[in-house]
Amino acid sequence: MPASAEPVRIIQVGAGAMGRAWLQAITDSDQADLVGLVDLDQEAASQAADAAGFSGVPVARSLERLLDRVDAQAVLNVTVPEAHASVSIAALLHGLPVLCEKPLAESVSAGLSMIAAAELSGKLLMVSQSRRYWRTLSAFRQQIAQLGCVGTLTCDFFKAPRFGGFREEMAYPLLLDMAIHQFDLARDLxxxxxxxxxxxxxxxxxxxxxxxxxxHVLFEFAGGSRFGFNGSWCSPGLETSWNGEWRASGAGGSATWDGDHAPTATDADGGPIAAMVGDEPEQIAGSLAEFEAALRTGTIPSGEAHSNVLSLAMVEAAIRSTAESRRVLIAEVLDEAHAVAVGNERHPEIRAVLESWESVQSVTGAAQHPHGRPHQEPKLPL
Ligand SMILES: NC(=O)c1ccc[n+]([C@@H]2O[C@H](COP(=O)([O-])OP(=O)(O)OC[C@H]3O[C@@H](n4cnc5c(N)ncnc54)[C@H](O)[C@@H]3O)[C@@H](O)[C@H]2O)c1
Structure with a gap:
């Protein structure tokens, strides 16, 4: 655990587009210091280090090559999703806590192996869900808390980005690469x-x-609330915020947030509920601050992996639902992923942890199905 006054000594793995943004976040933080930078493309890592003012920081092609060379206290994983598991597990088994970019892993089963590795090491594994850290979102969250039980939450997300590259080749680009942010926010809100x-x-x-x-996606939550997501990545004109446009409806009133500005809310009688917009760090600076605080105090951050894997399970369940034209249970996705993780895991101690779990639901904090109708036919036409 770092001493309270000293910056956390971090090795960052991944020096691509998002890696450069993280180098800037470390530069801007007085609570973090870069002690090593890793990328498969070592030349790109050196250039990124130089550009961010970290010339002279040790650079390597793999995390393993740096772990014994530098005195690090944590690893920041900004690699592509396919590498999240191998890099994070290597760090954890070396005794280092990890802050990993979203999504936790390329699959729920790989995410479960990462969680087991975190349990084996006793070290924190946190996912950076950067869209949880927005000042106007915090105000929206506070307003929602005054509405009583939220029965209905909706998010409209309409953008028209021309990314080129891998996103334009994926089978489910919106669900896989974007919607995890909004699905994760729905759990939060x-x-x-x-x-x-x-x-x-x-x-x-x-x-x-x-x-x-x-x-178009409709989630049912354990307490009966519904979250509806309508989104498109090829919707030119009248585009929404990258956070989406949100509406929450509860017994005691309603709240709306356009994703960028201060939210609006009224109670059931139309009386305004104030929006309290603070000045806390936003986006990746926010998740870096929460990670650092968790290391110093031992508090459990909101992106802790045991719970965060449920956001990834929402994505897999949604994809299965559209592929098979049926209602899909989160529990079904988790159970199958657990079996796959046990079957695929080659590290005997990680596999032993996976096998020791009484149920994957209890380990992740997933809700057991509350309504006694787990195999009910779809209620909505698809
Ligand atoms: N929070 C956000 O809003 C946000 C935005 C963009 C990207 N991301 C996430 O950030 C991560 C990185 O995205 P990106 O856009 O920077 O991708 P990128 O392809 O630009 O960069 C990834 C880098 O990781 C390196 N890499 C891959 N495997 C590696 C390994 N095993 N060891 C070391 N280096 C390795 C690659 O060489 C590459 O330089 C992804 O998980 C992505 O989903 C998050």
């Missing part, structure tokens, strides 16, 4: 866990994506 989903994804005729760039 409702304060409950999802149990089932219907999803209908599709590709509009004018889409410049190979896979489905649009989706």
């Amino acid at each position: 409702i304060g409950d866990e999802p149990v089932a989903v219907f999803c209908d994804s599709y590709n509009p005729s004018w889409s410049w994506y190979r896979g489905d760039a649009a989706a």
Whole structure:
């Protein structure tokens, strides 16, 4: 655990587009210091280090090559999702806590192995869900807390980015690469866990994506709340915020947030509920600050992996729902992922941890299905 006054000594792995943003976040933080930078492309890592003012910081092609060379206290994993598991597990088994970019892993099963590695090491594994850290979102969260139980939460997300590259080749680019942010926020804002989903994804005729760039998704939460997500990545004109446009409806009133500015809320009688916009760090600076605080105090951060894997499970469940045209239970996705993780895991001690779990639901904090209708036919036409 770092001494309270000293910056946390971090090795960053990944020096691509997002890696450069993280180098800036470390530069801007007086609570973090870079002691090593890793990328498969060592030349790119050296250039990124120089550009961020970290010339002279040790650079390597793999994390393993730096672990014994530098005195680090944590690893920041900003690699591509396929490498999140191998890099994070190597760090954890070396005794270092990890802050990992979203998504936790490329699959729920890989995410479960990462969680087991964190348990084996006794070190923190946290996912950076940077869209949880927005000052106007915090104000929206506070307003929602005054509405009583939130029965209905919706998010409209309509953008028209021309990324080029891998996103335009993926089968489900919107669900896989973007919607995890909004699905994760829904868990945060409702304060409950999802149990089932219907999803209908599709590709509009004018889409410049190979896979489905649009989706309508309806999640059911344990307490009965619903979260509806309507989104498209090929929707030019009247575009929403990258956070999406949100509306929460509770017994005691309603709140709306356009994703960028201060939210608006009224009680059931139309009386305004004030928006309290603070000055806390936002986006990746916010997750870095929460990670540092967790290391110093031992508090459990909101992106801790045991719980965060449920956001990834929402994505897998939504994709399965649209692929199979049926309502899918989160529990079903978790159970199958657990079996796959046990079957795939080659590290005997990590596998032993996976096998020791009484249930994957209890380990992740997932809700057991509350309504006694786990195999009910779809209630909505798809
Ligand atoms: N929070 C956000 O809003 C946000 C935005 C963009 C990207 N991301 C996430 O950040 C991560 C990185 O995205 P990016 O856009 O920087 O990708 P990128 O492809 O630009 O960079 C990834 C880098 O990781 C390196 N890498 C891959 N495997 C490695 C390994 N095993 N060891 C060391 N280096 C390795 C690659 O060489 C590359 O330089 C992804 O998980 C992505 O989802 C988050």
